[in-house]
Amino acid sequence: MTTAPAPYRRPAEDVVRDLGGHASDGLTSAEAARRLERDGPNTLPAARGPGPVVRFLLQFNSPLIYVLLVSAAVTGLLGEHVDALVILGVVVVNAVVGFVQESRAEKALGALAAMAPTAALVVRDGAARRVPSAELVRGDLVRLEAGDKVPADLRLLRADEFAVDESALTGESVPVAKDTAAQDEAALADRTGMAFSGTLATAGSAAGLVVATGADTELGGIHRLVQGTGAVQTPLTRKITHFSKIVTVAILALAALTFLIGVLRGRGATEMLTAAVALAVGAIPEGLPAVVTITLALGVSRMVRRGAIVRHLPAVETLGSTTVICTDKTGTLTQNQMTVTAVTAGGRDYTVTGTGYAPTGTIRRDGREVDPAAHPALRETLLAGLGCNDAQLHRRDGWHITGDPTEGALLTSAAKAGLDGAPDRVATLPFTAERRYMATQHEDGAVYVKGPVERLLELCEDAAGPDGAPVPLDRAAVTARAEAYGGQALRVLAFARGRAGGSGLDEPPPLTFLGLQAMFDPPREDAARAVRTCHDAGVHVKMITGDHAATARAVGARVGLDGEVMTGAELTEGVSAERVQDTTVFARVSPEQKLRLVQILQDRGHVIAMTGDGVNDAPALKQADIGVAMGRSGTDAAKESADMVLTGDDFASIEKAVEEGRGVFDNLVKFIVWALPSNIGLGLVLVAAIVAGTALPVLPLQVLWLNMTAVLVLGLPFSVEPKDEHIMRRPPRDPSLPLLTRAMTLRILVVSAILLAGAFGLQHWERAHGATPQVAQTIVVNVFALTLLTYLFNCLSLDRPLLWHGVRRNPWVGASVLALVAVQALYTYAPFMNDLFHSAPLGGGAWARIVVIAAVSYVVIEILKYVQRRADPALRHGGGGRSPLPAAGVREEPGGGGEPAGPEEEP
Structure with a gap:
């Protein structure tokens, strides 16, 4: 059994016959x-996501949360109902924060299935009628006019000056002229004999047979392709998940070991369960999920x-880890507005200033502005572009065109010369693929013609000189100038003038070549x-x-x-990854090839940010570590597949x-480096007490107080910490690096050791000097609070050190310090807090010893930072690591920091 050739490869009448149409x-x-x-029906299956209940339950899908829930259950079984409720409250608040933020974001922009809710003009029973596009079937005869959205895949049976904007599907930035020929x-x-679902007719009319629906x-x-592309975890979620698993295993192992040691030493099982719960609750960074969520939300x-x-919240961080940005051209790096930039007329070259469709700019020659009235050939060339034109230029919230972008550019270039209209048109000969030119006749008898250079040179007998008078036509010079423009990727149109004859426009009159207009889709101002x-x-x-x-x-x-430029045809299964990595421009790329890229x-280990606006971008947007869709020009398919939608489509965004x-990633790392010593230190203090056979130095409820007051009150300033001024002059963080570098881990362990020695040692000293258990436990809590x-x-x-400067640049730091002092004073001296948390008032001597421990910790860490910075200059910016790509313009210094070292970075 053989498969029939694709419809575009077969004569239209054969397709009609095989589909049983008419x-x-x-x-x-x-x-x-x-x-x-x-x-x-002619619809696409809607992409379904989890419902609100499932999305809320997914907020609890974390190993750390599992341990907290188990701890709450154990605490409740031991009769400590207040403690259990507090633990559950922490878990639920964190889940609500994440759910609310995701729910707001998920209201984004409808599903792919709702992309084209259109009606179609269909011929049935010999009469044209409008029916919902969803009711189209294979074999239906559909009529299209300029402005219609194509409702299904059509094999064209008739095409009258028909052009389709296929940029959303193929990436082509210029409308494609269609015909009916088999290919x-x-x-x-x-595939010029086809019109595809979801594209837009921009000119002419057509009729086509539906060959595919839905x-x-x-x-x-x-x-x-989008449905088959699995969701990709972001670097942050991967690292947090890995980190959470390690912490969970370590906590459970340590809690079990502590329970076992205590029981073997003859202590009661209930007491050891309480200690194990205290250790688990103390070692788990309860504030981490909340601060991560808040930091990302901000x-x-x-x-x-x-x-x-x-x-999706993690997307904002993922961009900060990006090593490669794959960007669309049209509308992202360029303005998606054709602009005439050069004119050749009368053998002279002119430049046109200004971009886009706004008629603001000048025409210059040799750097000087010219008056078109003094340059007749120039004026006639611009007038021909104005008269031989079906587009309209209008102003509504900026300048826009209706019709073909190329013709819109001709209107703008004429307006810059002060031309506001040609004589009224009396006849039009539209462009066809066979004729390859457009001609218009005007009431003053003038005939203007525009088309490709090679075609108009065939029709012209002479040329207009600089003063407009006829001169011999130098075809070789015109061709060379057009090729020079083409080498600059400018689209070139030629213009000619004649006088109407007795046969009107059916036969072109003798023509005089006027000149060339070269146009370009200009880059956005901030793109470079x-x-x-x-x-x-x-x-x-x-x-x-998708361009050439x-x-x-x-x-x-x-x-x-x-x-190097690589075409999509070269991007095959056998292409080397090294060549792909070294290539900067990819042309004529299909959706499958973009996904493959x-x-x-x-x-190769890269973190990919993929930008795009068309349907053709959707699979790659979903596959990328972060998909970035364009908000203004983007299709619903692109927005549905993306993690981020840019309301400003330009690359600068x-x-x-x-x-x-x-900046978000930096702040998260700072918070984790700051918060972990508290959790590790609390676990070590509890283990030390059990091994030493002493009373518990801190209770589970006191541990929760520390984690949910000291950690959150002091941790929140990291969410709004200003970005480093050199943040965009360092290489991206190597995605293979762990969340915490060795230098950061060493600092965490040093502070944890100081907390262990200070808290356990001071508690033991106070008890030896007659302090009650409540006073000793209050001292331990305050040692942790002030050291943090x-x-x-x-x-x-x-x-580098940031003391008072840190307060000046981030006012929340000072506010958090004052808030912590206030809540710890309340915890220590308020009678109702003493009853609830088993705390007790402290004297001046105890506070002095606590302050000494906190001050020693600060000095030791600043010395350690200095030593690490001197030993490894790459640590000047947090151990950012290196991209796996070769240098992309980063200014390398001998120190390896990715930016010039400056004296301000020394202590």
Whole structure:
């Protein structure tokens, strides 16, 4: 059994016959109903996510949370109901914070299935009628006009000056002219005999036979790719998950060992269960999930102010870990607005200033502004572009065009010359693939013609000189100038003028060549600077587009992306990963090839941020570590698949997002380095007491007080800690590095040892000098609280001292210090707190000893930071590590820090 060739490869009449359709009368209503019953509606299956109950329950899916829930259950069974309720309260509050933030983000932008809720003009029973697009079936005859969204995959039977914007599906930035001819094997972007579901008709009219509906369309194929692409964990979630598992195993092992040692030493099982629960609750960083969520949520809020909507909290951090940004060209690096930048007329070259469709700019020659009235050939060339034109330029919240972008650019260039209209048109000869030019006749008898250079040179007998008078036509010079423009990736149109003859426009009159207009989709103003900033930050930028290689190369060069260009056809299974890694520009790329590109880079250990706006971008957006969709020009499919939606489509917004993400990650690391000594120290103090056979130095409820007051009150300033001023001048963090480096781990262990020695030693000393258990336990709690307070200043910067400067640049630090002093005074001296937490008032001598321990801790850590910084200059910025890519413009210094060392970085 052989498979029939694809519809675009077969004559249209054969496709009509095989589908049982009719080229003029369409299907009967009865037959359409039967096929709809058999094949189902012309819709895409909706992507379904977990419901609100499941999403709330998923907030508890963490090993640390499991241990807390077990601890609450054990505490309740031991009769300590207040303690159990407090532990449960901590868990529930953390879950509510995460659920609320995710629920807000998940309201983003409808599902892929709702992408095209359109009606279609269908011929049934010999009459045209509008029916919902969902009711279309294979064999239906559909009529299309400019502005219609194509409702299904169609084999075109008629195409009258018909053009389709397929940029959302193929990446092509210019509308594609369609015809009805059968073709040999062709890429999706080159199938001119087809109109595809989800694309937009921009000019002319057409009729086509439905050959695929719903999931069987090219749009449906991409939808299947999206559905088949599994969600990828972000670097932060991977590291937090790994870290949580290690901590959980260590805590459970230590709690079990403590229980066993105590029982073997003859202590009661109930007492040892209480100790094990205290150890578990003390060692678990309860504040970590809350502060991580709050830090990310604040990062999300800042991103909204900077023009981005984050759909998943970890996404804001993932951008900060990015090593490669794969960016779309059209609308992201460029403005998606065709602009005439050069004119050749009368043998002279002119430049046109200004970008976009706004008619603001000048026409210059040799750097000087010219008056078009004094340059007749120039004026006639611009007037021809104005008269031979079906687009409209209008102003509504900025300048916009209706119609073909190329013709819109011609309107703007004429307006810059002060031309506001051509004589009224009396006849039009539209562009066709066979004729390859457009002609218009005007009431003054003038005929203007526009088309490709080679075609108009065939029709012209002479040329207009600088003064407009006829001169011999130098075809070789015109061709050379057009090729020079083409080498700059400029699209070139030629213009000619004639006088109407007796046969009107049916036969072109003798023509005089007027000149050329060359146009370009200009880069966004901030694109080159943003690319350069990313390179300085060690982030490689790769441009991926559906355009031809020459255009892609020229656009890349203008925004700072020089280097090798690879086409999608070259991106095969056998391409070397090294070559992909070294390539900066990818042209004529299909959705499957784009997905393949992302997977190749991820296999090399890179963290990929993929930007895009079209349906064709959706699979790669979902596969990437973070997908970034464009909010203005982006399709629903792209937004549904993305983790972040940029309301400003330009690449500069992505660069700002990278900076914000790096700041979020820095703050999270600072918090973890600061918070862990408290948990480790509490566990060590409890183990030491059990091994030594002494009374418990701290109770489970007192441990919760420490973790949920001292840790949260002092930890919150890290959420709003300002970004380092050099944050975008260092390489990205190597994704293979653990969450905490060796230097950070050493600091954590040193502070934990100080807390163990200070708290356990001081508690033992106080009991030896007659202190009650309540006083000794209160001293232990305050040793931890005040040492965490001084250690806060150690951690405001992981590489240099920040004491009073830290307070000045972050007012929340001072507020948190005052808040901690207040709550600890309340804990120590308020009678109701003494009754609830078994605390007791302290005298001046006890406070003096506590302060000495806290001060010693601060001094020791600053000395350790200095020694580490001198031994390894890379630690000046928190041990950021290196990207696995070769340098991407980072200014390397002998010290290896990724930026120039400055005297301000020394103590």
